[in-house]
Amino acid sequence: MKKLIVAASCALAMTMAAGVAQAQDRNLRIAFDVPYEPFEYKDDNGELTGFEVELADAMCEEMNANCDFVIQAWDGMIPGLLARKFDLIMSSMSITPERAERVLFSEPYYNTPGGWFGPEGFDTDVTDMEAMEGKTVGVQRGTTMDTYVTQEMGGVVNIKRYTTAEDMVLDLEGQRLDVVFVDYPVGEQTVLSKDGFKEVAEQVKLGEGVGVAMRKRDADLAEEVNSALRTLKEDGTYDTIMEKYFEYDIKM
Known part of the structure; x- marks a missing residue:
């Protein structure tokens, strides 16, 4: 009986050790x-x-x-x-x-909210669809910002979709975009850190x-x-x- 108890204890210890090792590995x-x-x-x-x-x-x-x-x-x-x-x-x-x-x-x-960013000279109200007609808005493809602009502004603005936020900001700098709508901290880091750009509208909570x-x-x-x-x-x-x-x- 004692041998059985020892054997069972060893087996239990080995099982527990194997479980720990598996979790760590x-x-x-x-x-x-x-x-x-x-x-x-x-x-x-x-x-x-x-x-x-x-x-x-x-x-x-x-x-x-x-x-x-x-x-x-x-x-x-x-x-x-x-x-x-x-x-x-x-x-x-x-x-x-x-x-x-x-x-x-x-x-x-x-x-975090979505943020609107553009050049300091941009003074259009992004909620005014008549004023925004024909403007070019940059978004990152497949994001909630993309969905929001598509649903709220599709057919009014030109939407340019990007694989990376970095490419979108490059086009904003190159004046190929009027504004971008991006996750606020991303815009804060990548747009507001550059001279000549600003937040152009109120933040929008999404999702x-x-x-x-x-x-x-x-x-x-x-x-x-x-x-x-x-x-x-x-x-x-x-x-x-x-x-x-x-x-x-x-x-x-």
Whole structure:
């Protein structure tokens, strides 16, 4: 009987050790659209950084997971996830009913408004459709800002869609766009940091916030992600990271 107890104890210990090792050795691939400053971009040394990158690092540590970061163009995000090129999208993906039909979202972990930006000489009221007729508006393809401009201004303005925010800002500088409508912190970093540009209208709140996207079958992973993000908010880690990149609260 004693031998049986010892054997059972050893088996239990081995099982528990294997479980811990499996948890620590688990690999997850997280996709980011780069550059999308200040959320994800490469620093002067070519290292991937930004608010969501640092938050993902902390989340992976909390989950005891080894995470690899994958750079993916925005318009290939959901197809790439469904094709198993990566396991999570943590790249400012707003939660919308249309996307929720295809992917499983975590609880929202931040929410920022859309912002209108243009040259200092731009003095048109963007809510006046008669005044905006014929203007050229830049948006990033497939974002909630794209959806908003298409629904509210389609047929009135010329809409130019871009794969990256960086390309959109280059066209704004080159006077090939009248204004851009982009996630406010992105516009703050990429447009307002340049001479001769300003915020041209009030901010617009869109969607239900931003969540981590996963495949529909990964409900257990979603629970882990939600638990880790809640812990990071409760223990102050989230705020520490947020304050490095923003002077205002974006937490949900």
